[in-house]
Amino acid sequence: MRIVLTVNGAVREVDVAPVARLLDVIRETLGLTGTKEGCGEGECGACTVLLDGTPVNSCLVAAAQCAGRSVVTVEGLGSAERLSALQEELVSHGGAQCGICTPGVLVSAAALLSRGGVPTDAEVREALAGNICRCTGYQKIVDGVRAAAVRNAAAARGAS
Amino acid sequence: MSLHALADHPFAAPRSLAEACALLAERAARGERTVLLAGGTDWIVEQHLAPAPAADAPLPLVADVSRLAELRGVAERGDAIRIGAGTTFLELRRDPLVTARLPLLAAAARDVGAIQIQARGTLAGNLATGSPAADGVAALGALDAVLELASVRGTRRVPIAAFYTGYRRNVLLPDELIAAVEVVPPAPGSPFAWRKVGTRQAQAISKVALAAVAELDRSEGPGARLTRLGLGMASVAPTVVFLPEVRALGLGRPLASIDDEALAAATLAGISPIDDVRSTASYRRHVAVALVRRFFESLRAPS
Incomplete structure (x- = not known):
């Protein structure tokens, strides 16, 4: 079936099997390979994307369920030439190592930061509880996310 | 690994509860299987873990019920609170009526998986899968929820204590779906x-x-x-x-x-x-x- 959805802000029309996984549509049909497959069972969060602004495991979403909706992948957060504050802070705090969990971590953290303000450590940990990282021990990720929140809050104050 | 079979499933997207019930009734009368798909957090995982289906076995029809407005929403109804069975755990934990009047259900919703699962998983899915570990079922059981089962024949109400008949087995008939749950909230401030x-x-x-x-x-x-x-x-x-x-x-x-x-x-x-x-x-x-x-x-x- 043909579905129309918004991907990283652009309207896309794609031909999909209705019960294909959103993950496969993103990686194979749309060629956006930033989103990773980890467990394929909704446990690890590597495939996290935003569906209408909320983090979901794209390995557990049927393609047809995305018709008319908005999907944001890690490619929608920034680019190699122009990293977001969140991406920069995750790098500078050592919150990204092997990189498999990183796209999902960034997407979950971006959803948290989109609510504004500076979250507590506990709030960051809850928002990222569905993203498993085997390298960093998490503290560096938490530090990076909070540093990005501080920067965003300062930028918001400067803009207003 | 039978993920490739996922994409082979026939698919339908009923536009109303009545249409979903009619579809279930037609297929049940012909002895055909239908999978009602909401958040997919159980069924899609089961497909991942399941052995590949026999080549000649017909795949069930997957019917997406995740957008049916009749299955959503939380509202007071007399002394009770009625929750659409398609309500997600994320919606539950953020709902003002649930957090104020059913704090137990809000607390359980917050402990289901993590936010990605809460954003997709629904009460109906938790109830229908019937895992012995289902957090939502434990909370609804403590609250003595009554399940509203819908079909073309009408609606029947089943107390949660009478819903399960064994491991992952329940009294749902092939043409029925779980439309809502009703809970009488404890007095405010109850432990x-x-x-x-x-x-x-x-x-x-x-x-x-x-x-x-x-x-x-x-x-x-x-x-x-x-x-x-x-x-x-x-x-x-x-x-x-x-x-x-x-x-x-x-x-x-x-x-x-x-x-x-x-x-x-x-x-x-x-x-x-x-x-x-x-x-x-x-x-x-x-x-x-x-x-x-x-x-x-x-x-x-x-x-």
């Missing part, structure tokens, strides 16, 4: 407990979980009695259990007269835990008894 014991705070299936609510009449001072008691316990039997022996022991007599030994015996009478990948039967018995005892200790403590 409740949600305790999920597992290896990790998030993304962990429980070793044992307890959901409990009570209403307490303290008018007799030290003779305080329970006027309402509901319990749901997960991961200790083939289905989530509702501990009728503990309810019978706890209701109607002075709290101070209920001793720990009787409480432990009543708890053990309601469970039949096994050794499995997550825990052992003996650890589960120990934790089950401790969780119920602690809930009663919290009730006896002066408020």
